[in-house]
């Protein structure tokens with residue numbers, strides 16, 4: 001499988017290449033050259049497969065000959081063997097129509113573990129291979145986090161040879177649990193940086209580093225956020241896993257997805273492209289509703305971020321939306337590059353009719369404010385005893401408000417975080433204070449390690465350059 005950039009000006013890469021890359025050199029995102037497809041019968045034959053086996057089958061066409069089927073299966077078994085639930089991502093029923101798919105049984109209690117546990121192993125696998133020039137390859141992961149990505153990425157790569165990780169978070173703006181999940185990992189290759197500024201400031205510094213040739217010339221700067229294709233690929237699997245349990249491919253299923261950077265729900269789009277019969281993908285947003293405005297009215301224009309109780313969705317610019325727009329304009333990379341350049345300058349753009357129509361065929365959207373979120377949390381608790389986190393509650397609100405889904409089609413809300421990560425919001429809505437699972441129980445006793453830096457690119461770049469290992473070390 002070859003991967004091409006959405007903006008058409010970067011070299012195409014194989015799976016190993018896209019896994020170790022960040023942004024494409026033309027500022028675009030890598031996508032597979034074409035969507036592999038499974039027939040109805042092939043999908044029917046996947047029913048009942050264990051998670052790791054299903055994961056290998058779904059991902060093999062994307063991996064191509066970069067990994068043998070046997071090796072890919074081993075890596076999947078290793079990654080998903082670390083999950084605290086024997087079903088990896090168990091599906092729970094709420095009522096006749098509504099279901100939740102629990103994606104938070106990984107080591108850091110957020111759905112990001114599903115992809116990042118595998119990505120950590122892929123990094124190690126590919127970096128261990130000899131380079132053609134006989135040298136040693138090393139990567140430097142630089143990321144910004146509003147909470148969940150940072151801890152999941154750090155857990156996935158802590159202590160691994162040939163990888164350094166520098167994770168920026170906005171000082172004072174992540175929850176205590178989220179901060180401690182990052183700063184208590186004491187490994188020589190883990191560097192936590194608290195930035196004086198917002199998440200957007202941190203994110204802007206990371207983007208600048210990807211385009212800073214003084215840094216990329218010396219260091220193999222790699223990405224762990226969902227611009228990395230391997231992450232999205234790993235997330236396609238659980239759409240198949242849930243739908244197969246609910247009767248696919250003989251029956252259609254709808255999904256409601258708490259959305260920020262459009263990575264998780266884009267994986268649902270990929271599942272549909274591969275042949276999974278998905279009735280609808282519901283994009284659930286909080287009051288930071290750029291995606292809801294884009295999908296309902298074609299208006300993709302960023303305003304300032306409003307902090308909410310669902311911080312992983314407090315995003316105005318959703319990187320992965322570019323991947324959908326690419327397909328929506330018939331993969332016309334030069335038209336898309338012009339559209340995205342315009343957006344980067346003006347922070348606003350209109351979707352074309354073709355982009356709107358192709359999105360409307362599969363996606364709908366809904367926006368939840370703080371009251372909608374709390375009501376959904378209360379309903380789930382009172383009607384079923386399930387305690388949901390704020391992100392999942394926004395998804396459930398959108399699922400219950402969805403119109404036009406035929407009777408008999410189940411709606412699966414993706415449960416993206418464990419409620420104990422957001423105890424205060426959960427307690428306010430339900431009166432219940434969920435405890436941290438035993439596997440992270442002593443978080444508040446552990447030593448923390450973190451450096452605080454001013455919100456200034458030069459300071460961050462100098463910090464990284466002093467500590468990172470050059471790419472051909």
Ligand SMILES: *Cc1c(COP(=O)(O)O)cnc(C)c1O
Pocket residue numbers: 110111112148149226258259260261262263264265312313391416417
């Ligand atoms: C990252 C995250 C999201 C948003 O996922 P995207 O792929 O960015 O759309 C939603 N909920 C939680 C808990 C998250 O950590």
